[in-house]
Amino acid sequence: xxxxxxxxxxxxxxxxxxxxxxxxxxxxxxxxxxxxxxxxxxxxxxxxxxxxxxxxxxxxxxxxxxxxxxxxxxxxxxxxxxxxxxxxxxxxxxxxxxxxxxxxxxxxxxxxxxxxxxxxxxxxxxxxxxxxxxxxxxxxxxxxxxxxxxxxxxxxxxxxxxxxxxxxxxxxxxxxxxxxxxxxxxxxxxxxxxxxxxxxxxxxxxxxxxxxxxxxxxxxxxxxxxxxxxxxxxxxxxxxxxxxxxxxxxxxxxxxxxxxxxxxxxxxxxxxxxxxxxxxxxxxxxxxxxxxxxxxxxxxxxxxxxxxxxxxxxxxxxxxxxxxxxxxxxxxxxxxxxxxxxxxxxxxxxxxxxxxxxxxxxxxxxxxxxxxxxxxxxxxxxxxxx
Amino acid sequence: xxxxxxxxxxxxxxxxxxxxxxxxxxxxxxxxxxxxxxxxxxxxxxxxxxxxxxxxxxxxxxxxxxxxxxxxxxxxxxxxxxxxxxxxxxxxxxxxxxxxxxxxxxxxxxxxxxxxxxxxxxxxxxxxxxxxxxxxxxxxxxxxxxxxxxxxxxxxxxxxxxxxxxxxxxxxxxxxxxxxxxxxxxxxxxxxxxxxxxxxxxxxxxxxxxxxxxxxxxxxxxxxxxxxxxxxxxxxxxxxxxxxxxxxxxxxxxxxxxxxxxxxxxxxxxxxxxxxxxxxxxxxxxxxxxxxxxxxxxxxxxxxxxxxxxxxxxxxxxxxxxxxxxxxxxxxxxxxxxxxxxxxxxxxxxxxxxxxxxxxxxxxxxxxxxxxxxxxxxxxxxxxxxxxxxxxx
Numbered sequence: 001x002x003x004x005x006x007x008x009x010x011x012x013x014x015x016x017x018x019x020x021x022x023x024x025x026x027x028x029x030x031x032x033x034x035x036x037x038x039x040x041x042x043x044x045x046x047x048x049x050x051x052x053x054x055x056x057x058x059x060x061x062x063x064x065x066x067x068x069x070x071x072x073x074x075x076x077x078x079x080x081x082x083x084x085x086x087x088x089x090x091x092x093x094x095x096x097x098x099x100x101x102x103x104x105x106x107x108x109x110x111x112x113x114x115x116x117x118x119x120x121x122x123x124x125x126x127x128x129x130x131x132x133x134x135x136x137x138x139x140x141x142x143x144x145x146x147x148x149x150x151x152x153x154x155x156x157x158x159x160x161x162x163x164x165x166x167x168x169x170x171x172x173x174x175x176x177x178x179x180x181x182x183x184x185x186x187x188x189x190x191x192x193x194x195x196x197x198x199x200x201x202x203x204x205x206x207x208x209x210x211x212x213x214x215x216x217x218x219x220x221x222x223x224x225x226x227x228x229x230x231x232x233x234x235x236x237x238x239x240x241x242x243x244x245x246x247x248x249x250x251x252x253x254x255x256x257x258x259x260x261x262x263x264x265x266x267x268x269x270x271x272x273x274x275x276x277x278x279x280x281x282x283x284x285x286x287x288x289x290x291x292x293x294x295x296x297x298x299x300x301x302x303x304x305x306x307x308x309x310x311x312x313x314x315x316x317x318x319x320x321x322x323x324x325x326x327x328x329x330x331x332x333x334x335x336x337x338x339x340x341x342x343x344x345x346x347x348x349x350x351x352x353x354x355x356x357x358x359x360x361x362x363x364x365x366x367x368x369x370x371x372x373x374x375x376x377x378x379x380x381x382x383x384x385x386x
Numbered sequence: 387x388x389x390x391x392x393x394x395x396x397x398x399x400x401x402x403x404x405x406x407x408x409x410x411x412x413x414x415x416x417x418x419x420x421x422x423x424x425x426x427x428x429x430x431x432x433x434x435x436x437x438x439x440x441x442x443x444x445x446x447x448x449x450x451x452x453x454x455x456x457x458x459x460x461x462x463x464x465x466x467x468x469x470x471x472x473x474x475x476x477x478x479x480x481x482x483x484x485x486x487x488x489x490x491x492x493x494x495x496x497x498x499x500x501x502x503x504x505x506x507x508x509x510x511x512x513x514x515x516x517x518x519x520x521x522x523x524x525x526x527x528x529x530x531x532x533x534x535x536x537x538x539x540x541x542x543x544x545x546x547x548x549x550x551x552x553x554x555x556x557x558x559x560x561x562x563x564x565x566x567x568x569x570x571x572x573x574x575x576x577x578x579x580x581x582x583x584x585x586x587x588x589x590x591x592x593x594x595x596x597x598x599x600x601x602x603x604x605x606x607x608x609x610x611x612x613x614x615x616x617x618x619x620x621x622x623x624x625x626x627x628x629x630x631x632x633x634x635x636x637x638x639x640x641x642x643x644x645x646x647x648x649x650x651x652x653x654x655x656x657x658x659x660x661x662x663x664x665x666x667x668x669x670x671x672x673x674x675x676x677x678x679x680x681x682x683x684x685x686x687x688x689x690x691x692x693x694x695x696x697x698x699x700x701x702x703x704x705x706x707x708x709x710x711x712x713x714x715x716x717x718x719x720x721x722x723x724x725x726x727x728x729x730x731x732x733x734x735x736x737x738x739x740x741x742x743x744x745x746x747x748x749x750x751x752x753x754x755x756x757x758x759x760x761x762x763x764x765x766x767x768x769x770x771x772x773x774x775x776x777x778x779x
Contacts, residue, residue, distance in 0.1 A: 020666040027659035031652060060559050060591075061492040061506050063457065063731060090458055157458045163624055165452040236592065240494075242502075250503030254733070257724035261429065264718075265422050265652060272418035272656070276663040279411045283670060335651075 007311045013284065021280045022320045028273040029324025029355060030331065035266050036354050037332055037345040042252060042259030052218045053112065054225055055247040056211040059238040063088075065207035066237055074211060077227065079220045084112035085208035087197065090157035091190060099139070101153065101190040102209075103197035106132075112214045115178045122147070122173030130196040133169035136186025137176040145171055153190070158201045167200075184346075212244070270358070278366035281313050285370035292374050293382035306375040313367030314360070321359035325352055390691035391698075394682065398699045405674070408667045409703055415660040416707025416755060417714060420748040422656060424715035426649035427747075428738040433645075433726070434638045436736035439574035441631030443607040444476075445519055448600040448617065451624040455637075456490045456599045457730045463487070463595030465623055473616050474609030475602045478518050484603035486515035487584060491591050492732055493559055495548040497725075505725070507544060508579040508732040509559070511587030519601055523576055528553050528568030533583045536590065537567040543577035543735030545569055547725045551580070562590050575634060578725070578735040601630070637729040657755055664759025668700050672767040679767055680775035689768040696764035697757065704756025708749040715748075716740045 012018050056074070058064035065087065074083045084104060091101030106126040109116070118134065126132050133153075135145055145151060149171045159165045169192055177183035198205030213228075215221060225241040232239045242250075285292075292305055325347070332347035402409050448469050453459035470485040478484035489511040494504030510516075517523060531537035540551045550557065557564045564582065571577060588594065604610055607629070614627040672679070679692055720740040728734035 016669055017666055020662045020669075024659040024662040024666075027655050027662070031655045031659075034651070059494070061494045061504070063492040063506065064591075154452065156452060156454050159450075159452075159624075240504075246502060253500075253503045254505055254727045258726060260724070261426070264425070268418050268422050269656060272415055273659070275414045276411055276659070276666075279407060280666060283408065 003308075003311075007308060007315055010288075010308065011312050011315055013288070017280060017284070018316070021277060022316060024276050025273065025317060025320025026324040026327065028269055029321045029358075030328045031269050032266065032358060033325045033328025033347045033351055033355060034332055034335070034345070035262050035269070036351045037328075037347045039259060039262050039266065040350060041345055042255060042262065052215050052221075053244040054213040054215065054221060054228070054241050055244050056213065056228055056239050056241040057209070057247075059229075059240045062210055065204065065209055066211065066239070068206050068208055070211065070232075070237070071208075073231070074213060074228065077213075077224060079216050079224055081214045081216045082108060082111040084108040084212040084214070085194070086191075086210060086212070087194065087204065087207065088157075088209045089153075089190075089192060089197070090155045092154045092156055093143070093151070097156070098188055099153075099190060100188045101192060103194040104191050105194050106191075109191060112212055115182045116175045117178050118173050118175040122175075125172040126191075126193070129170060129172050130193055131168070131170050132172040132196075133190060133192045134173040134175055135171060136189035137174055137183065138187040139189060140171075140174045142187075145174070147171055147174060158197075158204055160200050161202055163202065213241075270362075274362065274366060277313070277316065277362065278369070281309070281316075281366050281370045282373075284312075285309060285374050289374075289377065289382045292377055293379045296377065296379050297383075302375045305377070306371045309371035309374045310363070310367045313371075314363040317359045317363040317366075321355060321362075325355045387688065387691065390687050391694050394687065394691050394695035395698045398695050399702065402699070402703075405671070408670050411667045412660075412664050412700065412703040412756070412759070413707040413710060415663040416704045416752045417711035419653060419656045419660050419755065420708045420711030420752050421714045421718075422711075423649060423653045423751060424712055424740060424744050424748045425719045425738070426645060426652065427744050428715065428719055428740045429724070430642050430645040430649070431741060431744065432736045432739040433641055433734070434635075435574075435739060436734065437575045437634040437638050437728075438631065439522075440572070440576055441629070441634035443629060443631050444604045445630035446602050446604055446610055446613060447628045447630055447633050448602065448625050449598075449628065451626045453626070455730045456488075457492065457732075459599050460596055461623075461625075463597065465625075466597045466600050468620065468623060469600045469617060469625065470602070472602070472613050474605055474612040476605045476609075478515055478603070484515055484518060486513040486519060486601050487597035488512050488516060488599060488601060489584065489587060489591075489593055489596070490598040490730075491559075491587060493557075493580070495544070495550065495557075497547055498549045500549075505548070506727070506732040507548065508730070509538070509587065510579050510581050511584040511593075512581050513584050515603075516581075516601065519603055520572060520576060522574070523570055523572040525568045526571045528566070531567055531581075531583055534586060535583075536562055536564045536586060537582070538564045539568040539570050539581040540566050541577035541579050541581075541735075542569055542571040543723070543725070544580060546723045547733070547735050559590070575728075575734055575736075578728075578733055640729065641726070653751070657751065660755050661759050664700060664704065664756060665762060667703075668696065668760050668763035669766070671699070672696060672763045672770075676767075676770055676775045679770055680772045683770070683772045684776065692770075693764045693768035696767045697760045700760025700764070701753055701756040704752045704759065705749065707756075708752025711752070712740075712745045712748050716745070 058066050071083060071085060074080060086102035086104045089101040089103055091099045093099055106123065110123050126134050133151060150168055151171055152166060152168050155165050155167060160167065175186065177186055215224060221243055228241045229239050295305055329347040332345055336345050449456065449459035450461050466487040470483050475483040475485055491509040492506045493509045495507045496504055525539065531539055545551050551566055553566055553569060555566050604613065610627065610629055617623055617625050617627055682692065719738040722738045723735060725733045725735040
């Protein structure tokens, strides 16, 4: 019998118990996978956004609009490659308020966000169609929109000059992300033409919510940010400029202490799991004391007996953990589908990595005490049942 | 029969201290389930109560039609004056209709310990009537702001969560300095706001004579319909009239649904894990006592009392775990003040509420899990073949 075979055979020494323990481990890792992915949404979030862009907002808060006269002033700053402005439109489509619609200058959007991929003729159409609108691929898929459709959208902020909050736009393009993470961002995105918006809206046309500055060199981010903020210091429109990544992280942090709660649950789950598996292993070793004595009598060293017990724990945690994380991956996809763009969770490689670390830590913590006990075992005492 | 059940159960329960290790698995497993369940729902409950308490049934909020939230709304001072003259509005202490035009400005504050990312906090420009419309609101420290001066009152929830808002400190917003002169407490969502004089705020934030919305006191809750009918019929206005309590309660739906789903999923998965752990423990308990059980059967005890006694042991341990879990949730989380983004895109500060109802629900879950976890091992114990069991070592 090989050593691996021996470990497996020992593991199923008590079938019911091993199966039940395995199932608890599976459940714990299903939770671990889902909660860790949620945790990532709240903690890191925006790693894929490079440092090549700055976001300038009003110092009061980003809901306070800034005047458009700042655009040429920012264009003139050395080191700034292009400037984009956007105004939050407050769109609601068929009672779905989870739509991120912004009024933008099409050409400036194209220059500032090369990550959005769309055929050049669609970019041109967006530029040339005053009532045009482009939508993210995932959003367009969700509602079955096709280029050429006329889409009725309500704004919960801006009425048109006739006092009606019902707007209609022509879909002239559908944009995709350059990679998987950017594609995920297209789930709720709409852009409309700022020139048309400014003319048709009853108020708010001369303002923009934030400015996005694409830099020639990310190294200059800090100095340019300071330059912008200094320029508007003590004016009635003081600004706060930060990298796009910090801006995104700040956005997620607004959700507040949810991340902390998730960490507490993770801790509770893990602690519970530790006890369950730890106890099973201890019990299993206790019952097999005479067997270990026999092993030692046969000439196995103290260390290889320790190795057997540790390997058994590891096998248990590994099988349970991998199955659990696998289930979590499937479940996570279902949850993400149901929750929509507000909760972009995904049990991805980062979660798996954390999961694998957790598996090994768990195996070591719960296996070590019983393993040491088996190692210390004196043959005579054990065989005599003392 | 009953005496047999009592005898065996007593025997089992008294022997628990001799085998604490395995029994502890049930206790701790269930403590984990109940603690997580209670804490999550206490969060949902605290959030809901904070917003619901902020609204009264005899107050109404008038917004621009289709806005849904004060943040999105806005109209000129002339519209505000028309609204204040509407029917069904009760008289205030000064004999004039009890109505206040208010503006919402979103400002950024740093959470305590945070230096990079600010959080949105509501700054509300208010009139004298705003205080009369919220009688639950009291200034607990400092004094009232003086109209014309850039002075603000800060809600007690804001002072708990954010830095730089102590009495006497100065906040810089849009090129102007505001001094904190007082701290107020209302015991609800109002505590998450900062208040300043309406006219002073309007001039500092370039709002002309506009307001975000008008808050009015109604003669009775039924007057809502009267006011709504009159205002919507007025061709000069495009407004919606919302009952204050309904307005705030509507903001809790999404958060509550999200937390409830989270609590449901997490509890379900943890409960399954706990059931497996309980099964494990009880099978082990039955196995180690198989000779003892067989002896009892041999001297005349029935199978049913044995079954019941194992079930009772599992349920008692589970209940104990539930109590521990509920206590942990209460000790760690009750009244814990946290904040999250509300629907008006600003921070709502609220406290966890571990209520008796939640604790009871948690204990019921614990007992049910104990019951399920004990059932199969109990059946096995009752069916133990007496002769073989007596012979095993």
